[in-house]
Amino acid sequence: MGHGAVCAFLTEGRAPEGARAGPGERRQVWAGRLESWRGLPYADLAFEGLSRLATDIPAEDLRRLTRAAYTPQIFNSEDIVPLRPLNDGLSLLGLSEGPTLAFKDMAMQFLGQVFEYVLTQRGTTLNIVGATSGDTGSAAEYALRGKHGVAVFMLSPHGRMSAFQRAQMYSLQDENIHNIAVRGVFDEAQDIVKALAGDLAFKAKYRLGAVNSINWARIAAQVVYYFHGWLRATDKPGQQVSFTVPSGNFGNILSGHIARGMGLPVRRLVLATNENNVLEEFFRTGIYRPRPAEQTYATSSPSMDISRASNFERFVFDLVGRDADRVKALWADMARDGFFDLSALKPQFEAQYGFVSGASSHEDRLATIRSLYDETGVLVDPHTADGVKVAREHVEPGVPMLVLETALPAKFSETIEAALGRPATPPGNLANLESLPQRVEVMDCDAAAVRRYIEAHAKV
Numbered sequence: 404m405g406h407g408a409v410c411a412f413l414t415e416g417r418a419p420e421g422a423r424a425g426p427g428e429r430r431q432v433w434a435g436r437l438e439s440w441r442g443l444p445y446a447d448l449a450f451e452g453l454s455r456l457a458t459d460i461p462a463e464d465l466r467r468l469t470r471a472a473y474t475p476q477i478f479n480s481e482d483i484v485p486l487r488p489l490n491d492g493l494s495l496l497g498l499s500e501g502p503t504l505a506f507k508d509m510a511m512q513f514l515g516q517v518f519e520y521v522l523t524q525r526g527t528t529l530n531i532v533g534a535t536s537g538d539t540g541s542a543a544e545y546a547l548r549g550k551h552g553v554a555v556f557m558l559s560p561h562g563r564m565s566a567f568q569r570a571q572m573y574s575l576q577d578e579n580i581h582n583i584a585v586r587g588v589f590d591e592a593q594d595i596v597k598a599l600a601g602d603l604a605f606k607a608k609y610r611l612g613a614v615n616s617i618n619w620a621r622i623a624a625q626v627v628y629y630f631h632g633w634l635r636a637t638d639k640p641g642q643q644v645s646f647t648v649p650s651g652n653f654g655n656i657l658s659g660h661i662a663r664g665m666g667l668p669v670r671r672l673v674l675a676t677n678e679n680n681v682l683e684e685f686f687r688t689g690i691y692r693p694r695p696a697e698q699t700y701a702t703s704s705p706s707m708d709i710s711r712a713s714n715f716e717r718f719v720f721d722l723v724g725r726d727a728d729r730v731k732a733l734w735a736d737m738a739r740d741g742f743f744d745l746s747a748l749k750p751q752f753e754a755q756y757g758f759v760s761g762a763s764s765h766e767d768r769l770a771t772i773r774s775l776y777d778e779t780g781v782l783v784d785p786h787t788a789d790g791v792k793v794a795r796e797h798v799e800p801g802v803p804m805l806v807l808e809t810a811l812p813a814k815f816s817e818t819i820e821a822a823l824g825r826p827a828t829p830p831g832n833l834a835n836l837e838s839l840p841q842r843v844e845v846m847d848c849d850a851a852a853v854r855r856y857i858e859a860h861a862k863v
């Protein structure tokens with residue numbers, strides 16, 4: 404990755420054309436080096452991992468940034484990412500100890516540090532504009548609150564998030580955080596963001612930026628916890644572990660794929676979906692057939708209700724031998740026919756890349772939450788429950804199976820109540836979150852109104 408590439412990712416929110424698949428040369432990590440990382444604090448492991456992936460930040464600066472991002476105070480855990488044993492060979496990799504109780508914090512807290520660092524260095528400012536239906540927007544706000552040189556304008560669908568999610572976002576009182584609730588659904592909020600970003604003069608004048616899931620710095624920051632999980636679950640070189648990842652946009656599991664490609668001894672990468680099983684179907688059949696919005700179900704693991712996975716292209720690029728023309732042709736097939744067919748390569752999915760998949764339903768989710776709680780006393784959120792359900796189908800004797808915990812149960816308490824007959828309690832420091840004063844601008848679904856609001860409040 405050339406110098407300045409991180410800056411391009413920050414302002415564009417995506418890799419420039421041609422670099423869509425991420426840096427071509429990911430530095431391999433040798434077994435001896437991996438062993439020397441045992442016992443490192445998470446922040447220092449993040450420095451080691453990221454210095455191999457985000458090569459345009461000088462080492463001493465990068466170390467400072469990772470130490471500022473990954474503290475026990477921010478993550479409410481000494482270990483930052485705790486590993487908890489469940490039963491039957493499964494363990495839970497706790498990615499949700501951050502301020503918004505979901506795994507998006509893992510990358511976003513680092514990204515928040517990088518934003519401030521780059522903007523200070525360049526003596527410039529940036530106005531982040533985004534739309535959220537929950538987890539990404541709140542993680543971005545918590546990562547950027549109070550940071551110099553950056554403001555956040557986050558659109559959310561009015562009245563369509565859970566009470567806890569609303570309280571999380573709208574209770575932020577920082578002057579650089581702006582919550583805009585639009586009277587409409589998520590897609591309409593997203594359309595406003597697209598319209599504003601599409602107005603190039605406006606975009607340039609107010610230096611608009613994005614934080615979405617196709618962002619190399621985010622994917623790179625997530626690679627670290629796969630290394631951390633392996634180091635905590637093993638005690639000798641070369642020992643294999645498997646990971647199960649609750650998936651929607653293919654962002655989280657893409658980082659697992661990259662970690663494996665760097666030489667981490669990963670046996671299987673198990674992709675778990677809910678009823679929106681486009682990705683599960685691909686790994687089962689080799690056919691990728693995204694669905695239109697009206698065929699995307701609203702489920703009780705809502706952060707996985709996605710039918711067009713924005714990070715999937717990067718994996719397909721590897722699958723077809725890093726042939727960009729082939730990828731382009733496949734996406735052209737999809738635009739024409741509604742699908743593409745890689746079933747000829749299906750034998751490689753597991754043999755070469757370790758990928759297998761499974762899907763889960765609402766009933767599975769409830770049954771898994773209940774049985775896991777009865778058997779182990781551990782309560783998991785609905786997304787993680789989808790992971791546990793599918794992990795149980797793919798666990799092998801002698802190979803630790805780490806299920807990635809993508810949210811804490813308190814964030815999705817309605818479903819916990821449906822499963823157990825009682826709600827999930829939030830961590831102690833968030834017990835009175837819903838009674839805090841809230842700060843939100845409610846608006847009609849009108850791009851011109853949002854634009855006027857940004858003009859009046861943007862960082863200049």
Ligand SMILES: *Cc1c(COP(=O)(O)O)cnc(C)c1O
Pocket residue numbers: 505506507538539616649650651652653654655656706707786809810
């Ligand atoms: C974002 C999210 C997911 C899906 O992750 P992808 O990277 O989009 O595959 C799963 N669970 C929760 C709780 C999330 O917030």
